[in-house]
Amino acid sequence: MAPTPAQSKKPLGKALVIGGCGFLGHHIVNLIHSSYDAQISVIDLRTTNNRRPDSDGVQYFDGDITSLSSLIPLFEKIRPDVVFHTASPNLMGSSKEMYKKVNVDGTKCVIEACQKTGVKALVYTSSASIISDNATDLINADERWPVIRGKMQTEYYSETKAEAESLAIAANRAEAAPKLLTAAIRPAAIFGSGDVQLIPRVLDVYYQNKSGFQLGDNTNLFDFTHVDNVAHGHILAAVALLQTSTLTTPPLDHEKVDGEAFFITNDAPVYFWDFSRALWKAAGNTKGTEHVWVISKDMGLMIGGxxxxxxxxxxxxxxxxxxxxxxxxxxxxxxxGKAKMRLGYSPIVSLEEGIRSAVQWYETERMKEGEKKSQ
Amino acid sequence: MVAVKTLAYLLVHPNQLRAIIQWKVWHDPVHSRNPEKESPTLRSCFKFLDMTSRSFSSVIQELTPELLVPVALFYLVLRGLDTIEDDMTIALDEKEPLLRNFDQILDKDGWTFDRNGPNEKDRELLVHFDDIITEFKLIKPAYQAIIKDITTKMGNGMADYANNAEHNVNGVNTIKDYELYCHYVAGLVGDGLTRLFVESQLANPALLKRPELSESMGQFLQKTNIIRDIREDYDDKRRFWPKEIWSKHVTKFDDLFDPNHRTEALTCSSEMVLNSLKHAEECLFYLAGLKEQSVFNFAAIPQVMAIATLELVFQNPDIFTKNVKITKGDACQLMMECSQNLRTVCDIFKRYAQRIHKKNSPKDPNFLAISLECAKIEQFIESIYPSQDPKVLSLIAASQGGPVVDEKTKAEQAAANKDVMYLAFAVIATLGLISVLMIGAAWLAGARFDIAFAELRKGIFAPKTGEEAAAVVAQHDHGEL
Structure with missing residues (x-):
């Protein structure tokens, strides 16, 4: 993306990105920095990774969102207008306690800190997985679909994300701080540079020469979202919330952004295995599908079991x-449709371009790893 | 010879034969014309319609009486124009004014044209064009105006191309040129038909506000035909595939037909298919605006044939060596299915989009783009006819226990569970009994299980044989000594 010229940059005031050194968070920081007029601060558990150079003027603070007493002084110092709350443990490999502590208790603390320090807008990073029971299909699902909770929600991560989203949405124009406006962004399967889950897992299958298997018939469509588009969705929501906060009367229902959740995708669903194959192809694979061994879903379930x-x-x-x-x-x-209508959202990075740049990034990373090992 | 081949084909493809028979026997046109009440000149017009078009003639003749004659004449007028444009025996200085002023010919009573070359297949139409002019004057003035307007635009477009020496030698250059050409020969037809439909109040007037939709209807048909006819056009020394696309895959246009470049030719055809596939959504959108059944069928049938043809030509090397066509049986099957409503047309589009996806290979440079385009068609159809209802899903989620299960299924499940338990018990009991019998027989025969167990406890799993085994037994029996 070419940097936006200074005079046409939209104002975003004092923006705080919680989890701004994480995968999504640092892309939000980058996008604000390149395209908006804002004073950026970051709070993260550790602020050594994904840091912008000091000359960019981004302020980094170490802080733990699960401790209100650690957050309040930082919020008082930063005095943010807009808060992006992106901090969350990875989908894989964390304990239940950790999910609960960071996603639910942490979000409670962030909300309280916002309410106590006069923040105008809070954008919470939710997840598109909260409407999935991890077994039933989701076909062209939108915000009218029910959030899956409790016994039906088999993924504890999603359960805590859903709980946190409902807390964030409930904080919109809440009694404790009627001026605080909130919105939630529900991204579907994020990938891109800095990705520690999706891209490495899919590409490692190719590097380990295991691309000859296909589970299922590959007629199922899936949404994968480039991280820059997710960042873009977040910032559009923040701009809309700031805009709403200047209004004296609440917006019409069909234009409302505050108190609302939005799905964000690349607006380009793709057949599940075609996404992996496009990644493998970008990484240099020249094979077709002639060698692929298709394992039907039933057979797969048996082998898996x-x-x-x-x-x-x-x-x-x-x-x-x-x-x-x-x-x-x-x-x-x-x-x-809702994000397009109300946020004016459309993807800024196409799936094709996103795949190309993500693979390029991962290959550079691997090369760096290799150099380190050989030293 | 051809008939024998067809017959033999149908005998080994009973499904195709069945579709043809069903179509011939059960197809009940929404409207059918009544030749007895027609004037001799009108009958002559329909004779020429049959003669000049095999594919459009039957769908036109099933149109509602209000549009039957206007659409038939519209077709014949454009066919007349085409017959002049196509004929390379007519000198350019004679051809150009004819093309540019063809709309005025429609006012000239008794005008005929016999200077077409003897090999021009539709020359008879122009020799008797006075019949068409006579009938044209009898249709509603509003319809006349629409047909004349399109004739002027198309005639001028054709004249521009006839004048364009570069185009005639090297074919189409850019994708933009390609789409402009398709606009003149097909997009304009879509525009004219839409105006006729709306004028007769048989289509939603909103279609006029979205001209890109009718344009797509024409582009989709024309582009698909251009892909399918690549060989035939090449043999006739015509090139419609734009250089902007083929030059990415081969260095010379002729290479497309060289067996040594088949892979490149196929990836090139994929890109052409992708370019055409982009119109599919807008075609479905357009069809949603047609109210009357015969008008819907008239518009839907060619579109359905086009998506099926697109699937047929996709990754099909035959297109470079011969004429490919969907089989008669498939055509009948498709006509039967689609002359119902938008839903059935959507089902067909979805089916063929999935087939294209299935044939798509990661080796293709446009692999992802083609995959995304197929997916987009599926998503678009899902947005018109959703297969999930959020209200129902909300009810299920609210009831917490997952899908609502009634008492009867619960009882059935309980019974099934019991059956499984009994079965498992029977199996285990049988296995147990057999084991007891076998071990017992071995023991009676003198097997030393006590030694075997002792050995196992020591971690020796491999049984010993011969003298070694005898030593173990001796050691075991006299160990305490």
């Missing part, structure tokens, strides 16, 4: 799980 049992007996982690089989055979795509 057997693997889980055998590995349970042996005390190892299985290479294929029932969860993975279900995930790769599921239809899961969204309609983002």
């Amino acid at each position: 057997a693997m889980e049992w055998i590995n349970w007996v042996l005390g190892k982690t299985p290479k294929l799980t029932i969860k993975q089989v279900k995930y790769s055979c599921m239809t899961r795509y969204y309609s983002i």
Whole structure:
């Protein structure tokens, strides 16, 4: 993206990005820095990664969102107009306690800090997974679909994200601070540079020469969203909230952004395996699909189940799980009409370009790793 | 010879034969014309319609009486124009004024034209063009005005191309040129038909405010035909595939037909298919604006044939060596399916989009773009006919326990669970009994299980044989000594 010329930059006031050194957070920082007129601050647990050079004027603060007493002094010092709350443990590999502590308790603290220091707008990073029960298809789903909670929600991560989203939305024009406006962004399967989950996992399959398998018939559509588009959606929501906060009368229902949640995708659903194949292709794969061994969903579930049992007996982690089989055979795509209408959102990075740049980034990372190892 | 081949084909493809028979026997036109009440000149017009078009003639003749004659004449007028443009035996200085002023010919009673070359297949139409002019004057003035306007625009467009020496030698250069050409020969037809439909109040007037929709209707048909006819056009020394596209894959246009460049030719055709596929959504959108059944069928049938043709030519090397066409059986099947409503047309589009996706290969430079285009068609159809209802999903979520299960299924499930338990018990009991019998038989025969267990406890899993085994037994029996 070419940097926007200074005079046409939209004002965003004092913007605070919580989790601004994380995967999504640092892209929000970058996008604000390149395209908006704002004073940027970041709060993160550790602020050593993904830092902008000091000359850019971004202020970094170490802070723990699960401790209100750690947050309040920072908020008082920064005095933000807009807060982006992106901090969350990764989808894989954290404990239940951790999800609860960071996603739910942490969000409570962030909301309280916003309310106590006169913040005008809070944009919460939710997740598109909160309307999925991880088994049923989601076909062109939009914001009218129910949030899946409790017993039906088999993914604890999503349960805590849903809980936190409802807290953030409830804080909109709440009694404690009627001036605070909030919105939630629900991104679907984020990928891009700095990605520690999706891109590495998919590309490692290719590097390990395991691209010859396909689970399911590959007719299921899936949304994958480039991180810059997710960042763009967040900032558009913040701009809209700031705009609303200057109005004396509340906006019409069909224009409302405050107190609302929005799905954000690349607006380009794609057949599940075609996304992986496009990534492998960008990484240099020249093979077609002639060598691919298609494992039907039922067969996959059987093998997955057997693997889980055998590995349970042996005390190892299985290479294929029932969860993975279900995930790769599921239809899961969204309609983002609401974000288009109310936020004026449209993707700024196409899926094709996003894939190209993400692969380029990951290959550079791998090269750096390789150099480190050989030293 | 051809008939024998067709017959043989149908005998081994009973589904195709069935579709043809069903169409011939059960197809009930919404409207059909009544030749007995027609004037001799009008009958002559329909004779020429049959003669000049096999694919459009039947759908036109099933149109509602209000539009039957205007649309038939519209077709014949444009066909007349085309017959002049196509004929390379007519000198340019004679051709150009004819093309540019063809709309005025429609006012000239008794005008005929016999200077077409003897090989021009539709020359008869122009020899008897006075019949068309006679009938043209009888239709509503509003319809006349629309047909004349389109004739002027198309005639001028054709004259521009006839004048363009570069185009005639090297074919179409850019994608923009390609789409402009398709606009003149097909987009304009879409525009004219839409105006006729709206004028007769059989289509939603909003279609006039979205001209890109009718344009897409024409572009989709024309582009698909241009892809399919690549070989035929090449043999006739015509090139419609734009250089901007083919030059990405091959260095010379002729390479497309060289078996040594088949892979490149196929990736080139994929890009052409992708370019055409982009119109599919707008075509479906357009069809949603048609109210009357015969008008809907008239517009939908060619579109459905086009998506099926697109699937047929996609990744099909035959297009570079011969004429490819959807089979008669498939055509009948499609006509039957689509002459119902938008929903069935959407089903067909979805089916063919999925088939194109299935044939799509990561080796293709446009792999992702094609995949996304197919997905987009699916998503668009889903937005018109959603398969999930958020209200129902909300009810299920609210009831918490997952899908609502009634008492009967619960009882059935309980019974099924019991059955599984009994079955498992029976299996285990049988296995147990057999084991007891076998072990017992072995024991009676003198097997030393006590030694085997002792050995196992020591961690020795491989049984010993011969003298070694005898030593173990001796050791075991006299161990305490």
